[in-house]
Amino acid sequence: MSKPKLALYWAASCxxxxxxxxxxxxxxxxxxxxxxxxxxxVAVDFKVKDVEAMEDGEIDLCLFNGAVRTSDNDYMxxxxxxxxxxxxxxxxxACEGCIPALSNTTTKTATLDWVFADSPSTVNxxxxxxxxxxxxxxxxxxxxxxxxxxxxxxxVTDVDYYVPGCPPQAHQIWGVLEAVIDxxxxxxxxxxxxxxxxxxxxxxxxxCPRERQEKKIKGFKRxxxxxxxxxQCLLDQGIVCMGPATRSGCGGLCVAVGVPCRGCYGPxxxxxxxxxxxxxxLASVIDSDDPEEIERILDGIVDPVGxxxxxxxxxxxxxxxxxxxxxSSGNGGES
Amino acid sequence: xxxxxxxxxxEPAVVSTEWRPRIIAFLCNWxxxxxxxxxxxxxxxxxxxxxxxxVMCSGRMDPTFVAKAFSMGADGVIISGCHPGDxxxxxxxxxxxxxxxxxxxxxxxFGIDGERLKLVWVSASEGDEWxxxxxxxxxxxxxxxxxxxSS
Ligand code: SF4
Ligand code: SF4
Ligand code: SF4
Ligand code: FES
Numbered sequence: 001m002s003k004p005k006l007a008l009y010w011a012a013s014c015x016x017x018x019x020x021x022x023x024x025x026x027x028x029x030x031x032x033x034x035x036x037x038x039x040x041x042v043a044v045d046f047k048v049k050d051v052e053a054m055e056d057g058e059i060d061l062c063l064f065n066g067a068v069r070t071s072d073n074d075y076m077x078x079x080x081x082x083x084x085x086x087x088x089x090x091x092x093x094a095c096e097g098c099i100p101a102l103s104n105t106t107t108k109t110a111t112l113d114w115v116f117a118d119s120p121s122t123v124n125x126x127x128x129x130x131x132x133x134x135x136x137x138x139x140x141x142x143x144x145x146x147x148x149x150x151x152x153x154x155x156v157t158d159v160d161y162y163v164p165g166c167p168p169q170a171h172q173i174w175g176v177l178e179a180v181i182d183x184x185x186x187x188x189x190x191x192x193x194x195x196x197x198x199x200x201x202x203x204x205x206x207x208c209p210r211e212r213q214e215k216k217i218k219g220f221k222r223x224x225x226x227x228x229x230x231x232q233c234l235l236d237q238g239i240v241c242m243g244p245a246t247r248s249g250c251g252g253l254c255v256a257v258g259v260p261c262r263g264c265y266g267p268x269x270x271x272x273x274x275x276x277x278x279x280x281x282l283a284s285v286i287d288s289d290d291p292e293e294i295e296r297i298l299d300g301i302v303d304p305v306g307x308x309x310x311x312x313x314x315x316x317x318x319x320x321x322x323x324x325x326x327x328s329s330g331n332g333g334e335s
Numbered sequence: 336x337x338x339x340x341x342x343x344x345x346e347p348a349v350v351s352t353e354w355r356p357r358i359i360a361f362l363c364n365w366x367x368x369x370x371x372x373x374x375x376x377x378x379x380x381x382x383x384x385x386x387x388x389x390v391m392c393s394g395r396m397d398p399t400f401v402a403k404a405f406s407m408g409a410d411g412v413i414i415s416g417c418h419p420g421d422x423x424x425x426x427x428x429x430x431x432x433x434x435x436x437x438x439x440x441x442x443x444x445f446g447i448d449g450e451r452l453k454l455v456w457v458s459a460s461e462g463d464e465w466x467x468x469x470x471x472x473x474x475x476x477x478x479x480x481x482x483x484x485s486s
Binding site for chain 2: 105271272273275276277279280282283284286288289291294295298301303304305308316317318319320321322323
């Protein structure tokens with residue numbers, strides 16, 4: 001019997017999700033023994049044309065990491081969707097946009113200007129910008145189109161399952177692969193479509209080793225400004241921690257070592273918007289009934305949008321509202 | 336119980352093509368909704384672009400509701416609860432107050448003018464205040480113009 005086929009792909013990705021798969025260490029040999037790896041640009045030398053030549057649905061499982069921000073990412077998302085029986089949004093970028101989608105707070109032009117001309121480490125006096133088509137003496141060179149907005153995988157194509165995390169933790173990745181192997185080997189039923197795999201169904205706080213007393217606070221502090229108590233909840237100590245608005249699954253990795261949760265496992269179960277959930281969570285720890293004092297306390301939260309949606313900007317509810325051209329700071333602005 | 340204008344239907348002489356803002360107002364059941372109802376009973380007219388959603392307490396206002404209203408095409412959102420100290424559930428409006436200030440920062444962070452989100456306290460006897468709030472907000476949103484939403 002031929003082996004089930006496995007594909008892994010990276011779109012707008014940092015590569016961390018690819019490395020995370022290798023973090024399962026020698027278990028990768030079990031993966032290789034069970035699956036026929038038919039496409040994995042970072043590790044195996046198959047080309048896009050090999051995928052294009054496959055029958056539709058020929059790939060049994062495709063782990064797709066990275067967000068969708070170029071026409072090429074979009075093409076690959078649709079291609080792999082067509083060729084795969086199961087398409088998994090793997091990692092925060094594919095699940096909800098992650099770091100690449102933070103650029104949704106600004107425009108394509110502003111992003112390109114910064115990256116190719118204005119950043120301090122760039123010398124580009126003629127402001128040469130990437131073109132989708134360039135004629136050269138040796139022929140025509142084409143580049144993918146850079147999109148105005150970064151999208152998650154489900155915003156461009158149909159997704160079967162989600163594995164959150166930036167990157168997903170190795171033990172969770174192996175758990176998912178092991179479950180898939182078991183399902184395919186023993187003809188077991190698949191979990192319902194849309195299931196979040198490799199994560200918990202609570203919040204990060206539920207896995208946190210710290211003691212939470214739901215204290216009220218008079219001011220927020222940033223992590224580099226204090227030496228946090230090793231056993232108390234960070235939020236109780238006035239440090240912005242995304243734990244209450246974040247899905248469990250990592251085992252409380254950051255909070256266990258004294259770093260606040262940044263929210264990489266995405267929105268908590270039963271909530272779609274990490275930011276508005278965080279507004280409710282943070283507001284509830286503020287110890288004041290006085291508008292002016294509340295404002296002063298809130299001044300301690302630097303960049304609420306970037307902090308609350310660091311990993312889920314592509315799915316931010318308010319991101320749907322179209323406002324005018326952004327000002328030079330890169331923030332949107334109405335006027 | 337209805338609270339929107341109960342003026343008799345009249346055929347408008349000219350069909351207006353003027354843009355009419357969409358304002359969503361979340362009113363707590365015990366004070367503000369009753370206040371708006373009083374305005375209705377007293378036949379005080381207020382701007383019809385304000386659409387009321389009744390919630391049991393302003394403290395029930397999940398910030399997600401506000402985000403959702405904007406994402407579904409609201410040009411402005413009002414949250415109204417009992418005056419401080421008067422909340423039927425004791426603390427609900429203080430909770431709202433704290434959420435509101437942070438939510439406003441979030442809304443502004445997305446480039447939306449903070450004036451499009453308003454928090455007021457309206458008691459059950461303040462029909463006039465409710466009408467004035469609604470009219471003021473409608474005028475402000477008319478001046479700011481529409482917000483567009485991507486699909
Ligand atoms: S989810 Fe994180 S680790 Fe994975 S590609 Fe995106 S940024 Fe990199
Ligand atoms: S807020 Fe952060 S530190 Fe506090 S319990 Fe939750 S995850 Fe732990
Ligand atoms: S603690 Fe938060 S940021 Fe850290 S790994 Fe877990 S979910 Fe991600
Ligand atoms: S019942 Fe009116 S604000 Fe709580």
